[in-house]
Amino acid sequence: MPRTIWIIDDDFVSQFATRYCLEQYEEKFKIETFESAEEGLAELSNLKIQKKAFPSIIFLDLIMENMNGWEFIESFQLLAKGKRLPEIYILSAFSRSKDREIAKKHKVVSGYYDKPLTKVGLNKVFEKNVRTNS
Helix, strand or coil, X not given: CCEEEEEECCCHHHHHHHHHHHXXXXXXXXEEEECCHHHHHHHHHHHXXXXXXXXXXXXXXXXXXXXXXXXXXXXHHXXXXXXXXXXXXXXXXXXXXXXXXXXXXXXXXXEEEECCCCHHHHHHHHHHHHHHHC
């Protein structure tokens, strides 16, 4: 069964670019996209209620309307208590050193990449994912 990867981003072009990069990778994934942090949280809540597995990896935009990526992470941590957390990677079009520093120190964030996600970035994600799952 392929790993499930979520893309949470309110920008359709960014969603498309990330999906395209994932589809070009040598592994096949089940890819789901969400246009807002709220939509992603609602689906995570449904998965928890149904006692289904969370996605393996979440690619998360930081700058979104209503709820930003950091607010999503806070809410997700509360929702996911007692469950195995997926790897969360920040994808941002705006390179802010403050966000990079927060991401480096945050216990839930596995990495920070500039948009668009590239094959080199994706290789780093999966190299790290293999090491942490071994």
